[in-house]
Amino acid sequence: MARGTVVIYLSQLGGRLRTHQEAMLIADAKAIADIKEFEFAGDFQKGTAYPAPLFFVPDDTLLVEEARGLGIRDPAELYGGVVPYPFVKSKAITHPLVSDQAARPEGWVDAFAQRVRDIVLPGYSAFNARDARIAVERMLEQGPARLKRPLGSEGKGQAVITTIDQFDGLMKDLSTDDVETYGVVIEADLRSVKTRSVGQILIDDLTMSYHGTQRLTTDNKGRTVYGGSDLTCARGGWDALGRLSLTDNERDAVTQARRYEEAMSAYPGFMASRRNYDVAEGIGHDGRRHCGVLESSWRVGGATGAEVLALAALQRDPSLSIVQAAHTEEFGSDKKPPEAAIVHFHGDDPRVGPVLRYTIVLGSARPAEA
Numbered sequence: 001m002a003r004g005t006v007v008i009y010l011s012q013l014g015g016r017l018r019t020h021q022e023a024m025l026i027a028d029a030k031a032i033a034d035i036k037e038f039e040f041a042g043d044f045q046k047g048t049a050y051p052a053p054l055f056f057v058p059d060d061t062l063l064v065e066e067a068r069g070l071g072i073r074d075p076a077e078l079y080g081g082v083v084p085y086p087f088v089k090s091k092a093i094t095h096p097l098v099s100d101q102a103a104r105p106e107g108w109v110d111a112f113a114q115r116v117r118d119i120v121l122p123g124y125s126a127f128n129a130r131d132a133r134i135a136v137e138r139m140l141e142q143g144p145a146r147l148k149r150p151l152g153s154e155g156k157g158q159a160v161i162t163t164i165d166q167f168d169g170l171m172k173d174l175s176t177d178d179v180e181t182y183g184v185v186i187e188a189d190l191r192s193v194k195t196r197s198v199g200q201i202l203i204d205d206l207t208m209s210y211h212g213t214q215r216l217t218t219d220n221k222g223r224t225v226y227g228g229s230d231l232t233c234a235r236g237g238w239d240a241l242g243r244l245s246l247t248d249n250e251r252d253a254v255t256q257a258r259r260y261e262e263a264m265s266a267y268p269g270f271m272a273s274r275r276n277y278d279v280a281e282g283i284g285h286d287g288r289r290h291c292g293v294l295e296s297s298w299r300v301g302g303a304t305g306a307e308v309l310a311l312a313a314l315q316r317d318p319s320l321s322i323v324q325a326a327h328t329e330e331f332g333s334d335k336k337p338p339e340a341a342i343v344h345f346h347g348d349d350p351r352v353g354p355v356l357r358y359t360i361v362l363g364s365a366r367p368a369e370a
Contacts, residue, residue: 004053006033007044009070013086014060015151020355023345028300029057031308032079035203035315044070053077061089061299064269074271075202081272081298088267090150091295092125092183098134103127105181107267115263119256121280121292123187125150127180129171135186136167143285148185149174160189190282190290196250197229198257199276200238201307208233208311209241211254212303214278219331220353228328229303230362233310235321244322252291253279260293272298274307303327305344305359313361324362331355 008029017025026042032055033040041050056070056078067073067082075081083089085107096113097104104127113125122142124135139145140161147170149157161167174184195214200207210233217227234240241254257277264270276297284290310323328341333354337343341358349355 004036004038004055005041005050006030006036006038006055006057007041007050009044009056009058009062011058011060011062012066013063013089014058017059018351019349020345020347020352020357024305024357025057025059025300027344028079028304028308031312032057032203035206035308035312055079058299075273076204078273079203080274080300082269083298084267084269087150087182088270089298090182091148091185092127092150093267094120094293094295095123095125095185095187098124098126098131098138102131103180105183109266112263112266115266116260116293119259119293121188121190121290121294123185125183125185127183129176129179132171132179132184132186133164133167136161136164139186139188140164142188144189146187146189148187149178150182150185151178161186188284188290190280190284193280193282195294196253196279196281197231197276197303198241198254198279199274199303199307201275201311202273203311206235206311206315207237208235208307208314209238210234210307210310211241211244211246211250214302215328217330226302226329228326229306230326231303231306231310231324233307233314233323233325235314240321249281249291253281256291256293260296264296274298274300274304276301276303302329305342305357309342309359309361313364317364319366320364321367322365324364325359326362327357327359329355329357 006029030040058080062082064082064084072078087105093112126132126135144160144162147159147161159170197212197214200209210231212229212231214229215227216224219225238258256279260277278294280294281291305327306325310325313323314320335356337358341360343358345357
């Protein structure tokens, strides 16, 4: 008999999911149900008497009031995170405002941006067009800047700006309501960028921390987008990553992610069982190497397929200390998965065309082998 129930929850802050994203959400939730030895009951239906306890897999980060309404009081009751205000889930919290008089949403905490200022890239967040223009003018003095919509994902919703006129044109396409709610980010542009992923997962008494890199691919429209993640997952907390043989750059990324997370204490009500931090490493227009946290993710994400696959391997074999796993997204009708892969979606998505998504275990190690 199942010990409880896992359900999918479509959150207040979540957007419309593509077909392949729905398939991944279901696959991830089913995998989590297996790990917990719970029954999987599909989409959450309010008023249904589920076998308790109930564990939620939301499609996006939850608001505090929303989580309380579901009975969620502890990060052990969901795969994801809870934030006090909508903007807290976005890239906008990463950077300071242009001045003390700048527009800001309810709940904005200046102290957070100050705490992370030396572990993120140079930049500003703005919540109206006037402040965003001031930020762009300042950033252009140092070189080209990158304009980001805070809710953009998979490398979308971004543009490199080299002139103020270019910025003015781009801002016309942004919703005033979205900017006032979630803000807009103006950040230093880097070349030859490598994006690293650093994260930690907690399910029941199993804690896993990981580091890895993201891959890029070309979608069916010829755009460069997220193509997957290669992760090295270690049993235990952040210290487990510290015991791995890491390069200097990998160790820098882990340290910066930990410090970013520690700074989240500035936002009361925040909690998470799934933490993922994207850390960029690249060359600035000053010719120097720069490294910094780009954003956080406290929800099911692109790397989750690999995360839960590694978690399941660690659960099945308590002697394992490390699992290497990967998630891949490929576009086009001619793509084929490796024989050992777990295929989550292989077909035609009505909105994006033919897509293949799969996960695979690349290797594992025990303490003596690590």
